[in-house]
Amino acid sequence: MGKALSRLKRPGLYFNVENRAHKVIEKEKLRVAPRHQSTEELLKKAEAESAPHFVAKKHDNLDNMLKQVYVKSSGHNPEFKEHRAERLPTSRLAAPPPELGYTEPANVPAGKLTLRQAIELLSKHHADPAQFDVSNLSTHYHLKHEDVDMLLKYYRPYQAIISPKAKEQIDKLNNPLTQTLLSGNVSEKS
Secondary structure, eight states, X not given: OHHHHHHHXXXXXXXXXXXXXXXXXXXXXXXXXXXXXXXXXXXXXXXXXXXXXHHHSOOHHHHHHHHHOOOOOOSOOTTOOOOOGGGSOSOSSOOOOOTTXXXXXXXXXXXXXXXXXXXXXXXXXXXXXXXXXXXXXXXXXXXXXXXXXXXXXXXXXXXXXXXXXXXXXXXXXXXXXXXXXXXXXXXXXX
16 A cells, blocks of 8 residues: 555655745845854864964974974884785686685584585495595594494485486586596496
8 A cells, every 4th residue: 555655645745846946046045043151262263273374374482393203113003903915816817716606614513514525425336345445434524433334224325317429528628527527427328
């Protein structure tokens, strides 16, 4: 209901706007409220000092006080933070999109894996289960023995079924992630 009323009311708001605006502009300006006696003298003194003739002439006493000011600094100020150029981008080009769809963290705490590490863990075990058994993988990736056992039990590496024509195109890409995924996990379809 409010939208309908505002649609009906809007043309009335904009009716004769220009003439009404000129009337407000031409109206006599409001008078300023009278000043209090205590501040009136201070304001008159400030206006007299800031007059153009005060600024234009040279004042020797102010000039001498300015000459006496000398700042000497030595050492490092701990409150001052230096600007670090290393945080600035080195290139104005747009960053390439992340390979797995998200930016991977720089530091991974012990007991956690990134998606890339999880894919590597699964594909290593799938390629050679004797060499990459649960104990070797848990020490290499700093994981609990039970966690690695559950990963290998319930997850499998991706299995791609690719036609020979598509495999040739993928081989041309030479992408390390596709090479990891396709190493031994590809069933060729004729």
